[in-house]
Amino acid sequence: MLPRALLLFAFLAAPAVAADPPKKPNVIFILADDLGYGDLGCFGQTKIQTPVIDRLAKDGMTFTNFYAGSTVCAPSRCALMTGKHTGHAHVRGNALVPLRPTDVTVAEMFQKAGYATALIGKWGLGEEDSTGIPTKKGFDTFFGYLNQKHAHNYYPDFLHRGDSREPIPANKQRAGVPGVAETPTVYAPDLLREEALKFLTANKSKPFFLYFSTVVPHANNEKTRADGEGMEVPTDAPYAKEKWPQAEKNKAATITRMDADIGTLLAKLKELKLDDDTLVIFTSDNGPHREGGNDPAFFTSSGPFRGIKRSLTDGGIRVPMIARWPGVVKPGTTADHLSAFWDFLPTVAAVLGEKPPLGTDGISFLPTLSGEKSQTPHEYLYWEFHEGGFSQAIRMDKWKAIKPAPDAAVQLYDTVADPMEKTNVAAANPEVVAKATVILKDARTDSKEFPIRPAKKKKK
Numbered sequence: 168m169l170p171r172a173l174l175l176f177a178f179l180a181a182p183a184v185a186a187d188p189p190k191k192p193n194v195i196f197i198l199a200d201d202l203g204y205g206d207l208g209c210f211g212q213t214k215i216q217t218p219v220i221d222r223l224a225k226d227g228m229t230f231t232n233f234y235a236g237s238t239v240c241a242p243s244r245c246a247l248m249t250g251k252h253t254g255h256a257h258v259r260g261n262a263l264v265p266l267r268p269t270d271v272t273v274a275e276m277f278q279k280a281g282y283a284t285a286l287i288g289k290w291g292l293g294e295e296d297s298t299g300i301p302t303k304k305g306f307d308t309f310f311g312y313l314n315q316k317h318a319h320n321y322y323p324d325f326l327h328r329g330d331s332r333e334p335i336p337a338n339k340q341r342a343g344v345p346g347v348a349e350t351p352t353v354y355a356p357d358l359l360r361e362e363a364l365k366f367l368t369a370n371k372s373k374p375f376f377l378y379f380s381t382v383v384p385h386a387n388n389e390k391t392r393a394d395g396e397g398m399e400v401p402t403d404a405p406y407a408k409e410k411w412p413q414a415e416k417n418k419a420a421t422i423t424r425m426d427a428d429i430g431t432l433l434a435k436l437k438e439l440k441l442d443d444d445t446l447v448i449f450t451s452d453n454g455p456h457r458e459g460g461n462d463p464a465f466f467t468s469s470g471p472f473r474g475i476k477r478s479l480t481d482g483g484i485r486v487p488m489i490a491r492w493p494g495v496v497k498p499g500t501t502a503d504h505l506s507a508f509w510d511f512l513p514t515v516a517a518v519l520g521e522k523p524p525l526g527t528d529g530i531s532f533l534p535t536l537s538g539e540k541s542q543t544p545h546e547y548l549y550w551e552f553h554e555g556g557f558s559q560a561i562r563m564d565k566w567k568a569i570k571p572a573p574d575a576a577v578q579l580y581d582t583v584a585d586p587m588e589k590t591n592v593a594a595a596n597p598e599v600v601a602k603a604t605v606i607l608k609d610a611r612t613d614s615k616e617f618p619i620r621p622a623k624k625k626k627k
Contacts, residue, residue, distance in 0.1 A: 191519060192492060193445040194277070195377045195436075196511070197429060198247070200240070200289060200318070200385040202487070203455030203463060205470030206422060210487045214466055215419045216405065219430035220449060220489065227447070227491030228500045228536065234562065235453045236508035238476060238483040238552055240315045241291040243452045243508060244380075248272040248292065248304070250512030250527035252549045254611030258292055260553040263314060264616050265299025266292045271524040273512045274305025277376040280519045283307055285366045287359050288380030289318045295330075302329055310362045312382065319387045321355050321399040322348035346389035354401050356383055360428040364435050371439045379432070383425040384418055386459025397459035400424065414460035446492040446518070448511075454483040473587045479552055479560035479569055480588045496536050504535045505562065507548050549610040556622030559607050566596075568603035572622040577603055 204210055208217045209224035236246025237253050245251070245258035249270050253259045257270055266272070274284045285308035286301045293299020294313055301309035310328050312318035322338045337352040363379050384398070391397030398417035405423065406416040429449070436442045455468035456476045463475050474482030488506075490496055510529040516522060517531040528549075534542040547563035559570045567580045567588060577600050579593040593600045613619075 190444070191280075191374060192495075193375050193377075193441060194282075194515070194518075195379060195432070195445060195447045197432075197447070197449045198244075198288075198378070198380045199425065199449070199451040200380075200382050201453065201456040201458075201476055202384060202422065202451035203466075203468030203470065203475070204472060204482070204485055204487055205467045206384075206455065207487050209489070211470055212466065216423045217426045219426045219433065223429075223433070223447065223449060223491050224489045226493075226498050227489055228496045228502055230488035230490070230502050230504065230506065232503045232505045233450065233486060233488035234507040234548055234550075235451065235484050235486045237550060238453050238478055239554070240289075240452055244289075244291050247452075247508040247511055248274070250509045250523060250529045252507070252509050252528045252610075253551045254549050255526065255528060257614075257616070259551065259614055259617040261291075261315060262616065263294055265294060265297035266304055268298050268303075270299075270304070272304045273515050274301075274376065274378065276305070276512070276515055276519065276521060276523075278305045278307070280521065281374065283366075283370040283373055283375040284378075285309070285363075285375070286378045286380060287311055287363045287366065288378075289315065289382050290380070291315045291318075295327075300330060306378075308366060311359060311380070316346070318382045319385065319389055319397075320346045320348065321382065321387060322351040322353065323355055324348070326355065326358065341393070344389065344393050346387065347393055351399065356381060356425070356428065360431060363432055367432070367435050367439060367441070371441060381425055381428070384421040386456055386461070388458055391459050395460060398461055411465070412460070412462075415462070415465050418459070418461045419466070443493045446490065446495075448488070448490045450488040451486040454478065454486065471586050473589065477552070477554060479550055479558055479571075481567070481582065481586065484550060484560075490536055492536060497538055500538075502532075502535050504532060504542055505545050505548065505564075506530070506532050506535075507545075547606055547610070549606070551611060553617045553620070557619045559611075561603055561606050561610070563603070563606070566599055566603070568600070568607065570607055573619055574621070577607070579603065 209221040236243035241261045242253050242259050245256045258264050277284050284306045286306045288311040324338045324340050325332045325334050338348045339350045341347045341349040387397035398414045400417050400420045403416040403420045406419045454476045455463040469482030472481035474480035513523040513529040513531040517533040547561045550560045552558045561568050565583045567582050569578045578591045580588040
């Protein structure tokens with residue numbers, strides 16, 4: 168038997184055995200369109216049925232302090248894809264500005280790592296024949312809508328497949344009313360679901376990244392202008408007998424139908440025996456809309472927050488987020504880690520064992536997913552918004568600072584004591600305001616496509 172001193176020496180000299188990193192998973196990122204923080208049962212909704220997503224939350228982790236990339240579609244998706252907030256991203260508004268060849272996307276990272284990649288649904292970051300079409304930005308497969316206006320229409324007469332248009336002859340469009348079907352026959356979300364199922368089956372034997380970017384529950388604004396109600400859905404079941412306005416029945420039905428579609432995708436994963444090898448993330452691109460005839464207050468769609476889509480208060484940008492990864496994410500857990508869309512790219516980089524591109528603004532939340540205590544926090548999150556002028560917001564720790572116009576004073580809110588952001592406490596916290604003022608100035612670079620504009624004057 169070795170003396171104790173030699174045993175101790177042998178122990179100290181032995182190489183440390185590092186924990187095995189998690190196996191590189193398949194990844195499915197599901198992005199809802201205009202779904203509010205309060206539209207899901209697992210985030211407090213009591214009227215709209217979302218049993219599949221609620222089960223996903225029980226099986227995974229819910230993020231309560233998670234933010235979208237912007238308060239409208241295109242810039243939010245740009246932040247998600249490129250890992251840059253709207254002070255640095257190329258696309259900072261809903262204008263049809265394409266991604267450039269130099270803009271590296273998360274899909275390109277997956278592609279480089281040998282993953283099959285697909286975007287099924289809405290893109291918003293490049294028109295036909297531009298540098299920003301999905302097949303030039305890392306996606307092997309693309310089926311859906313290129314821009315946000317086309318995506319208003321649940322019954323379009325074509326969708327894009329790769330670089331071409333694929334006609335849907337059954338959906339004849341109304342004469343003189345572009346974007347509205349005269350014969351609403353083929354419901355596009357059904358086509359998107361089936362395309363996603365085909366992709367999963369075709370790639371069951373190799374790693375894949377599926378960006379399932381549904382158009383639900385966005386409204387058809389063109390139909391709203393023509394008919395007064397633009398929440399299109401094949402049936403208002405299971406809410407037909409509710410004594411609600413029809414637009415609210417339809418909104419609830421679109422969400423419950425989306426929930427069922429997600430259930431079909433998850434069932435396919437189990438059928439293909441891929442369930443345990445797949446990281447599934449669900450979230451929304453911004454807060455709830457007041458479009459299509461619906462009132463977001465009816466379902467308390469913003470949850471405990473103030474504001475809706477196009478607001479920089481939390482109702483417009485704080486969104487539900489759920490992550491499930493069997494064997495890595497502990498079921499039934501909740502994370503209050505402050506994070507945002509631009510964290511997805513560096514998180515993927517960490518999962519793949521790659522370095523994120525230079526200049527990204529995100530921080531990997533893989534430590535949070537895996538239950539580690541080494542999570543690096545954000546000093547701040549930053550947004551800027553270019554509709555109706557120029558406004559900015561930051562979130563740093565519990566503080567939320569909003570500058571509603573270039574020449575406006577900074578407003579300050581305590582998001583813990585005042586989640587509705589009703590009481591401006593700037594006067595009582597001059598040091599915090601001073602710090603926020605510096606960040607609001609330094610956190611951005613100028614953009615030729617999205618210059619700073621003064622607020623539009625209201626007509627008297």
